[in-house]
Amino acid sequence: MSVIERITEQDGKLIVSRSQDVSAMLKDNQRLADELPSMHGDHAGRFVARVPLVLVEQWARECGAAMGTVEFGLYAKKQIQLAENSKLRIKGY
DSSP: OOEEEEEEEETTEEEEEEEEOOHHHHHHHHHHHHHSOSSBTTBOOOOOBOOOHHHHHHHHHHHTOOTTSHHHHHHHHHHHHSGGGGGGBSSOO
């Protein structure tokens, strides 16, 4: 899943946009949700979600925290639980 970056000029301003085709990932997310067990062996861990990089970058900007921080993790958890992001979930919360 490569990220496509476009830089354009509009009214004297540079506009940078990033996009990513995630249709294959979303299809695979559904397959994993159907096939993976809720628990893995003796552990209570599970594959919760898979999020495209461009969306992770957007969430980091929205919450003002860097990827990998506790604050970002809490924000991402809330975002993953939203109905509009349901296709990102594998074995959700």
